[in-house]
Amino acid sequence: MSTLHxxxxxxxxxxxEMGLTQDLLARISGLSRSTVNAVERQSISNLSIAKAVALLESIGLSMNVTVNRSAMSPFRKSAPLSRSALERAAATATASVSFEHAMNAKQLEVALLTGEAPQRIRSHLQVMLDEAPVSLLAKVVDQIHIEKAMPRAQVWNQMRNLAHELQCYRLLWQ
Structure with a gap:
């Protein structure tokens, strides 16, 4: 399978799954709708790395080139345990603005599962939906999908509904 495919x-x-039109994705990524359409149809003959990265990053995807270090070293060090996506997203919202109370991962999870924004964390949710990197939001969606068996499209829809309710300004939620 080719890279463009x-x-x-x-x-x-x-x-x-995010519920975006090609036109909205084009506006978010800074590309034309015809480019987005050609990429999706795999009919584009030449896509620059800069355009590919802009398109992918705008929806929380990425391209990576890595060196397989495990083949080079027999003593591979294990990576430290990292926080879950829900924990990172909750912390991101709390760290960016001074709030009286912090939002925790469980509160964020419940809000995304129910589509309800309790008064205590409304400001946190608004900041997270407006400012968290899309790649982190995508990881939150993946975590909820895996742990709660909720379809990804439904989680994205819950985020979009919360963003509308909280009057978020990010183009992604239009």
Whole structure:
């Protein structure tokens, strides 16, 4: 499978699960709608890395080139345990603004599962939905999908509904 085919398939799948139109994705990524359409149809003959990265990052995807270090070293060090996506997203919202109370991962999870924004964390949710990197939001969606068996598209829809209720300004939620 070619790289352009993989990119096109991934973009279409993520855009669809996020509930975005090609036009809105084009506006978010800074590309034309015809470019987004051509990428998704895998009919684009030449896509620069800069355009591919802009398109992918706008929907929380990425391309990576890595060196397989495990093959080079017999003593591979294990990575430290990291916080869950829900914990990172909750902390991001709390760290960016001074709030009387912090939002925790469980409160965020309940809000995304129910679509309800309790008064105590409304400001936190608004900051997170407006300012958290889309890649982190995508990881939150993946975590809820895996742990709660909730379809990804439904989690994205809950985020969008909360963003509308909280009057978030991010273009992603239009």
């Amino acid at each position: 993989e990119i096109g398939s991934a973009v279409r799948a993520r855009r669809t």
